[in-house]
Amino acid sequence: MSPSTLTRTVRSASPEETHRLGVRLGELLQPGDFIGLIGDLGAGKTHLVRGVAEGAQVPRSEVASPTFAIVYPYSGRIPLYHADLYRIADEDELYATGFFDLVGSGGAVLVEWLDRVPGAAPREFLRVTLRPTEEEARELQAEAFGARPAALLAAWLP
Numbered sequence: 001m002s003p004s005t006l007t008r009t010v011r012s013a014s015p016e017e018t019h020r021l022g023v024r025l026g027e028l029l030q031p032g033d034f035i036g037l038i039g040d041l042g043a044g045k046t047h048l049v050r051g052v053a054e055g056a057q058v059p060r061s062e063v064a065s066p067t068f069a070i071v072y073p074y075s076g077r078i079p080l081y082h083a084d085l086y087r088i089a090d091e092d093e094l095y096a097t098g099f100f101d102l103v104g105s106g107g108a109v110l111v112e113w114l115d116r117v118p119g120a121a122p123r124e125f126l127r128v129t130l131r132p133t134e135e136e137a138r139e140l141q142a143e144a145f146g147a148r149p150a151a152l153l154a155a156w157l158p
């Protein structure tokens, strides 16, 4: 993977703040954007995604609906795909789920546990790593790989 073109680090002091950061990102997302989320269980990946979905005008009921699929399609201002690769062993298994057909069909993509299957990411993407620093605080490190991801990151965290 080529070196990142832009990096930003921010601190979130609460789940609500992480949500708000997600909303701002969701307002900026365009079809084709790919966001990879890294962080242990409870790091706040899903909190961020729910914010992004709100920012992309996905109806709340869609995000709340429980499902066991690997990729959840949401329809907001643009199509949004939310994937969780926690249970995926490798790229072959991911192919079998239809992930690559879905994410290649346009829309923006959010992938939790991207580190489980790094090959899930396209050449250009934004990687967000969440790390707990205190009980309620998280450090969010965002790294852009490519020109569009860098522009997205610069707009998200100026």
Ligand SMILES: Nc1ncnc2c1ncn2[C@@H]1O[C@H](COP(=O)(O)OP(=O)(O)O)[C@@H](O)[C@H]1O
Binding pocket: 012, 013, 014, 015, 016, 017, 018, 039, 040, 041, 042, 043, 044, 045, 046, 047, 048, 112, 135, 136, 137, 138
């Ligand atoms: N600053 C913060 N940002 C996000 N979540 C936080 C924060 N502080 C505490 N939390 C808690 O951490 C948990 C994050 O859960 P979740 O978003 O499902 O994580 P993940 O998807 O990474 O497993 C929630 O229980 C949330 O209340």
Ligand SMILES: [Mg+2]
Binding pocket: 045, 046, 112
């Ligand atoms: Mg999660």
